[in-house]
Amino acid sequence: MTAVPVNGSNVGATRASGPGALVRRIGLRVLALGVVAIGLLHAGGRLDGVLPGTPAPDVHPSLAAVAAVMLITFCAQILQVRIRTGRGEVGFAWGEAAVVIALFFLPTGLLPLVVLVGVLTARLAQFAGHKYVPALRTIGTFRVRTTVYQALSNTAALTVAAGVGATVAVSLGLRSHPALTPRVAAVLTVSALLYCCCSLTLVAAQLSARGVQRFRPLIWELAWSKAPIAVGNVVIGVAALAILSVDANWLLALPPVLWLLHLTHSYRLRTDDERRTWQVFAQTTRxxxxxxxxxxxxxxxxxxxxxxxxxxxxxxxxxxxxxxxxxxxxxxxxxxxxxxxxxxxxxxxxxxxxxxxxxxxxxxxxxxxxxxxxxxxxxxxxxxxxxxxxxxxxxxxxxxxxxxxxxFDAEYDGVTGLANRAALLTRGAAALGGLDAAAPVALLLLDINHFKEVNTTLGHAAGDDVLRAVGERLSAARVQDELIARLGGDEFALLLTGAGATLPAALAHARHLAGQLAQPTAVAGVQLSVEASIGVVAATAGAVDMTELLRRADIAMYQAKRGGSSVDWYDPDRDDASTDRLALLAELREALAGEGQFDLLLQPLVRLKGGRPTGVEAFVRWNHPRRGTLKPVDFVRVVEQSELLGQFTRHTIDRALDVCGQLAAQGTPLAVGVNLSPRSLHDRDLPADIARMLARHGLPAYRLILEITETVVLSEDAVVDDVLRALRDQGIQIAVDDFGTGFSALTFLTRVPVDVLKIDRTFVNRMVDSPEALAIVRTTVELGRELGIQVSAEGVETAEQRRVLEKLSCPAGQGFHFCPPVSTERLLEVVRTTPGEPMRRLRAAE
Known part of the structure; x- marks a missing residue:
């Protein structure tokens, strides 16, 4: 049996190209013909005495004997078992058995010719059978398509291998028709196995040259599969000669044995092929x-x-x-x-x-x-x-x-493509942090004059065109190390660092920008000249943060508007709140880092019918060591405009949850409400931090009520909706504080799912005397009932206000009529009443 490339993506069907491939292809065929010629000369005695160890044959075979051996070789090559290798398929034939028989019965020099004729006729039969006889394409070796080129290449390789085997047999002194002795059997075995090794090497080299697989793994794979088959073929060939020497009739028993052996080889190779194929399948899918x-x-x-x-x-x-x-x-x-x-x-x-x-x-x-x-x-x-x-x-x-x-949407403005406010604050803070404390920085805040008239007259699409034109001109006039952002609406900001950040340079740049923007531009078919007011602030990197720069630039920009000039700069003498604000910010940072300066006052929310408390609202008080007790109005705006907002918000919520836990421990599980700044809804980490605080205090989420204002609905940032959704998904209640005073209360309710509506105190205080205020309170109560939302009234001061609210079926209220904001200890006493009894009312003096 020998290795035969029968088909494959590059095996036989595709010829290698190039001069080197042409030389290899022709060279192997010429070598094969030369081997046949030398063999014929040797068989005819022409090489007697010319080559050492090449005695002339003592028996000249008959033509019938040569034809019979060629037929045996043909049959051995037709009957094949195949395996896949790389991107091709290789067939193993019974070539070794045919070589053993040919060497025994014929002169050794005729072996290349016998192999040439037998292999070539077998390959051409395969080619013709597959091409012209469709019925044969599913039978045995005819199932796989072969080509004339493949037949010639295969024949040449096996002919050269036969020459190697014949040479070895001659060198070992083998003559035709010898007696089958152990030595002769050994010579036949060695010659056949060397024929097998040479054919495997040549075929592997052909397949490797055609890109089927690399030579080294291919030769090992072929040798592993071929070795037991080659040994079996040699054994069959020698056994046939032994049987023939004893009694030729016993040869009739050989075909069944050969067929069983062929099935055994086929099964083993097919099993190995299946294993390799599925390994390749697993590897390729991975x-x-x-x-x-x-x-x-x-x-x-x-x-x-x-x-x-x-x-x-x-x-x-x-x-x-x-x-x-x-x-x-x-x-x-x-x-x-x-x-x-x-x-x-x-x-x-x-x-x-x-x-x-x-x-x-x-x-x-x-x-x-x-x-x-x-x-x-x-x-x-x-x-x-x-x-x-x-x-x-x-x-x-x-x-x-x-x-x-x-x-992109989180960091860039969708209209102009410039950085947005969040990106300006983030990148600006990083830029300031990377500078020396004494390095100059400047911020230009630009506001387009009469921009609302453009939207009103030409439409919002034209307004967007104006904004894009402004953004393009600001970008075109960009100086080195300049960060440009659109803050929202018609406001733009430019952060300058480096040499151009001094006040004179920043003012010069601002005036240049004002001149560039004033150049006429066509918008919606109308020539417009964009006028802007620009506020300029210059400072050192270690003295301010981005929030303070924006505040100062905002002051300078409004000074420019009031003064009728296009550019103005920040003057500390015209900002009375500046020094005090910075000092308060530093003191706030110290207060948050320490303990004991912030207290909570808590005011109960009372059910109007029955007087039982249903919850409490927390109010922060700052016990300042120098300024005395400060209410939220005195410091909350400073907190909201600083980077301390997140820390302050978490501190307040944590204190409120501690109070909620104390109420639950004494048998009065009430929900606690905390006011939340609109800016806190831009903090994506807030929901997760609140969840951890609730878990630490062992409280269910519905015990916390976060109170927001209607101004939240004006925000177009997706992060606000994401944060609100995350809070709601946890089970935290959302309340609308000061309901009715915003710009679009009903629109707010359609956008943000809420749990509580708190009627603003201005309507509650006026409803006794004002039919309009009474109508608003009534409508809000009915709206809450229809939407399934709890409603409570803020600022209930008198018994008459309470009676009106009860008549309107308002469920709950809070205010000094029931209890003023009190300390935690006082609150625990107030709500510690016998079940079923109304809460004892307190006056502010108590």
């Missing part, structure tokens, strides 16, 4: 795991080429976003992307790529493809895996694009 579509398609094409011996493969994707696109791989394993698809009729196999029944595309295999019944199942499984990977890659690409858009 290599599909890529989140990039092009990488996944390339891995899919290489895997298809390896699994199904496809000379060329193609993936057409038309069921995913992005339109039709194709990837293909050629016979050299080069993957490319093109915009055309080969007609489907040219494909040897097509596998639709589906995910959940939805089409993704098609996998198409072309020349050299082998897809039998078993491979069809493998192709189906491989196609499903490839479809899933391509679908996942497309999904990942969409998620990545969505994430990039969300990141």
């Amino acid at each position: 290599e599909l795991n890529h989140l990039d579509e092009e990488q996944a398609a390339a891995a899919g094409l290489r895997g298809a080429q390896s699994l199904f011996a496809a000379e060329r493969a193609e993936i057409a994707i038309d069921g995913l976003p992005g339109g039709l696109r194709t990837f293909d791989i050629d016979k050299d394993g080069v993957v490319g992307r093109n915009g055309t698809v080969t007609p489907a009729r040219a494909a040897a196999a097509i596998r639709p790529l589906l995910v959940g029944g939805a089409p993704v595309g098609e996998l198409r295999l072309y020349e050299g493809t082998q897809v039998g019944e078993r491979s069809a199942l493998m192709l189906a499984a491989y196609g499903d895996a490839l479809a899933a990977v391509l679908h996942d890659a497309a999904t990942h690409a969409e998620l990545r694009a969505l994430s990039e858009r969300r990141t």
Whole structure:
């Protein structure tokens, strides 16, 4: 048996190109013909005495004997078992047995000629049978297509191998028709095995040169599969000679034995082939795991080429976003992307790529493809895996694009493409932190004059065009190390660092910008001149933060508007609150770092019918060591405009939850309400931090009520909705404070799901004497009842106000009529009443 390349993506069907390949191809065939010629000369006695160790044969065979041995060689080459290797398929024949018989009965010099004729006729029979007799394509060796080129290459390789075997036999002194002695059997065995080794080497070299597989792993794979078969073939050949020497009739028992041995070889090789094939399948499916579509398609094409011996493969994707696109791989394993698809009729196999029944595309295999019944199942499984990977890659690409858009939207203005307020604060803080404390910084705050008239007269689309034009001109006039941002509305900010951040340089740059913006521009078919007021502030990096820079620039900008000039600068003498504000900010930082300066006063929320408390609201008081007791109005605005807001908010909520825990411990589990700044709703970490505080205090989420104002609805930032949604999902209650005083109360209720509406105290105080205020209170109570939202009244001061609220069926209220804000200890006494009894009312003096 010998190794024969019968088919494959590059085996026989594809010829190597180039001068070197041409020389190798012709050289092997010329060498084969030379080996045959030398053998004939030796068989005719022409080399007697010319070459050492080459005695002339003592017996001249008959033509019938030569023909019989050629027939045996033909039959040995026709009967094959095949294995897949790399992108090709290799067949093992009974060549060693034929070599043993030929060396025994014929002069050794005729062996190359016998092998040449026997192999060539067998290969041409395979070629003709597959091409012209369709019925043979499913039988044995005819199942795989061969070519004339492949037949010639294979014949040349085996002829040269036969020459090697014959040379070894001659050198060991073998003559034709010898007696079958142990020495003769040994010589025949060695010659046949060397023929096997030489044929394996030549065939592996051919396959490696054609790109089927690298030579070293290929020769080891072939040798591992071939070794037991070659030994068995030699044993069969020697056994046949032994039987013939004893009694030729016993040869009738040899065909069944040969057939059983052939089945055994076939089963073993098929089992090894199955194992290798599924190993390759597992490896190729593992290599599909890529989140990039092009990488996944390339891995899919290489895997298809390896699994199904496809000379060329193609993936057409038309069921995913992005339109039709194709990837293909050629016979050299080069993957490319093109915009055309080969007609489907040219494909040897097509596998639709589906995910959940939805089409993704098609996998198409072309020349050299082998897809039998078993491979069809493998192709189906491989196609499903490839479809899933391509679908996942497309999904990942969409998620990545969505994430990039969300990141862009979080940091950039959607109209102008400039950085937004959040990005200005973040990048500006990083820029200030990276500078020396004495380094100059400047901020220009620009506000477009009469911008509202543009929106009103020409429409909002024209207003957006104006904003884009302003952004483009600011970008065109950008100086080095300048950060430009649109803060919202018609406000822009420019942060300057470096040499251009001194006050004279910043003022000069601001005046230049004002002049550039005043240049006429066409908007909606109208020539407009954009006028702007620019406030300039200059400071050192260690003296201010971004919030303070914006505050000062805002003051300077309004000074420019009031003064009728286009540019003005910040003057500390015109900002009485500046020094005091900075000092208060530093004192606030110290107070938060220490203990004991912040207290909570708590005011009960009372059910109007029955007088029982239903909750409490927390109010912060700052026991300042120098300024005395400060109410929120004295310091909350400073907190909201600083980076301390997050720390202050968490401190207040934690203290309120501690009070809530004390109330629950004494048997009065009441919810506690805390006012939340609108700016806190831009803090994505707040919901998770509150969840940890609730867990630490062992309280359910519904015991916390976060009170927000209607101004939240004016924010267009998606982060506000995300934070509110995260808080609601935890079970935290959301209350609307001062309801009715905002710009769009009803719109607010449609956007933000809330649990409590707190009627503003201005309506409660006026409802006894004002029909309009009474109507608003009545409408709010009815609205809450219809929407299933709790309603409470703030600022209930008198018994008459309470009676009116009860008549309107308002469920609850809070105010000095029931209890003023008191300390935690006093609150515990107030609500510690006998169940069923109303809460004892307190006066402010108590």
